[in-house]
Amino acid sequence: MVMGLRRPSAARTAPLPGADPAETTAGDARIGSWALAVWLLLLTVAVVLLDTFTGNDLPLIPLLVVLPALASVFCTVRQTTGVAVWVTLVVVGSRIASTGAFWDVVFLIGFTALASALGVVACAARIRHATEVARLRSAAVALQRQILRPLPIVTRQVCAHGFYEPIEEDRFVGGDIYEVVQSPHGTRVIIGDVQGKGLPAIGTGFAALGAFREAAVREPDLTAVAGAVEDAVVRHNAFSAETGDAERFVTALLLGFDGGDRVRAVNCGHLLPWLLHDGAASAVDLHRTSVPLGIAELGGEARTAEWIDFLPGAALMVFTDGVTEARDATGDFYPFAERLGRWAGRGPDEVLKELQSDLQTFSGGVRRDDVAVLVLERPPAAGGAAPCPDAGTGEPAPQHP
Template identity: 85%
Template structure:
C-alpha cells in the first residue's frame, strides 16, 4: 500500500441547530404547509357541521388539532393552531342559535383544550432540548478524550475514522489510542459493552489506564492486565451506584518497527491485513476474554506475533462496521467491500468505507464506528517531525 501525508480523520459534527427546531425533529411542518392543512381541515369540518345540523355538531372536533400539533410542531406553530381553533369554534357557536351557557361552555372548553396542547408542546420541547444537550455534551467529551487523528509515531502512522452515535440512549463507548513508548508504539482499539453514559465512563477508565501502562510496562500482556484492573475497579465503583458491570472487547497491539506485530486479543474482532492487492483476515490463535472478565477465565492473557510486511497496513475496527445493516436487516459485507479498496491510500480507504457504510445503511446507525488503518510512516516523518500536532477538522458533513 502506497503512503502519503495523512489527512485529518473524519468525524461527525456536533449538533448546532436551534434548540426548538432540533427538538421538533425531522417531523416538523413548515408554516405554509401547516396553514394549508389547517385551512383544509377547518373547511371540511365546518361543511360537515353545516350538513349535519344542530343534531350532531362537529365543530368541537377541531379541539384535537392543537393536541396533534403539539406532537409535531414548534411552540409558535402550536400556539397559532390553538388560537385559530379557538377563534373558529367561538365564531361558529356565537352565530348558532344555542343557549348562552352552552355556547359559553363550548368556547371555554375549546380554549382550555387548546391551551393544554400548547403546554404539552412546551414540555416536549423542553425535555427534548435537555436530552439533546446531554447527548451533545457526551459526544463532545468523547472527542476531547480521544486524540485527533492522524497520529504518527516512529513505528506507525495511524489514520482513522471515528463516528460516535449521537442518539441519546445509543451513545456508545468505542475507544482508541496510539502511544509512543520506550518499548515501541502501543495501540488499543476497543468497544465497551452496552450504551449510554455508563459505557462512556468505562471506556474512559480503560483509556486512561492504557495511556499509563503503555509507557510503563515492558510487556504487552502487562499493558492489557493494567487495563483489565482499571475496568474491574470502575465496575466495583459503579456497582455502589446500582450500575451493572460492563466489559470491554479490545485489541492491544505493539509495533517495534520490524516485520511483525505483537497482538493481545481481548475478545475483539481480528484485524484485516491489506497487502499485495488483497485484504485478508489476520488469524489470531490466542483470543482471551474481554477486559473486565479475567476472573471468569483461568488462563492468563497471551500475546502472539503476526506478520506486518513492508508496504502493508493493518486495519482494526469495532463492530459498528460489521454489524451495520441495510433496510432489510442484512449485515454489511465488510470483507467483500474492503477487497475493492486495497491499493488505495489509507485515507482513501477510509473515505470509501465511510461513504459505502452510509449508502448501505441508508444513514441509519445504531452503534459507534471506529476504524484505524495502521501502516509504517513515510521516511523521515514521525510524531515530532514535519507533521507537527494534528489539528481537529472543522465540523462538516
C-alpha cells in the same frame, strides 16, 4: 470513545448567533408553516361543511379541538399557538351564529379554549424536554471527543489513519475507544468497545483508556499492559457496583509495533484485524483470543500474545462492531469483507473515505452503534517519524514523539 440520528427538517434554519444549538435543534418544526396553514385551512373547511350538512343533530365543529393536540406533537410553540387561536376563533364564530342553548355554547367555547391552551403547554413541555436531552447528548459527544485524540496520529513506528463517528442519541451513546502511544518499547495501539450504551459506558471506556496510556509507557510486555487495563476495568466495576450501576466489560485488541516486520498482538475478545497488502485484504487469524477486559477471572487462563506479519508496504485495519453490524433498511448486515476487497489496492486514506461513505449509504444514515476505524501503516520515511498526510487536508499530521 467512539459514541439515532435525526433526519434534517426542511424547515430547519441556521441558528442565530449566540443561540444554544441544542435548543435550536429541539425547537425545529417538523412541518413548514405554509404547509401547516394549508392543511389547517382544508381541515377547517371540511369540518365546517360537514357540520353545516349534519345540522344541530350531530355537531362536528367540536372535533376541531384535536388540532392543537396534534400540532403540539409536530410543531413549534408559535405554530401550536397559531393553531390554537385559529381553532378557538372558528368554534366561537360558529357557535355564536348557532341557535343552540346559551350554556351549551358557553361550555363548548370554554372547553375549546382550555383544550387549545393545554395543547400549547404540552408543546412547550415537549420542546423543553427535547432541549434537555439534546444538551445531554451534545455534552456526552463533546466528552468523548475530548477523551479521544484526533486522527491521524504519527509515531516513530506507525502512522494511524482513521475516523470515528459517535452516535448522538442519548440511549445509544456508546463507549468505543482507541489510542496510539509512543513508548520506550515501541508504539502501542488499543482499539476497544465497551459493553452496553449510555453515559456509564463512557466512564468505563475512560477508565480503560487512562490505564492503557500509563501502562503502555511503563510496561515492557504487551500482556502486562493488557493486565493493567484489566485491573482498571475491574476497579471501575467495583465502584460502579457500589453506586448501583451495572458492571461492564471491554472487548479490546492491543498491538505493539517495534519497527520490525512483525507486530505483537493481544486479543481480548475483539474483532480480528485485517491485513491490506499487495492489493488484497484478508482477516488476520489470531489463535489465542482471550476473554474481554474486566472478566479475566472467568477465563481461567492467562492472556498471551502472538505475532502478526507486517511486511513493508502492508497496513493493518482494526475497527469496532459498528462497521460489521451496520444494517440496511431490510435488516441485512454490512458486507464488510466484500466491500473491503474492492478497495484493498488503494491507499489508506482512500480506503477510509470509501468505507465511511459506503457505510453511510448502506445504512441510509441511520446507525445504532458507534464506528471507530484505524488503518495502521509504517511512516513513509524509514527510521523516523516522517509525517503522514492528513486525510482531510492533505497537510502533514502532527507528530507524537
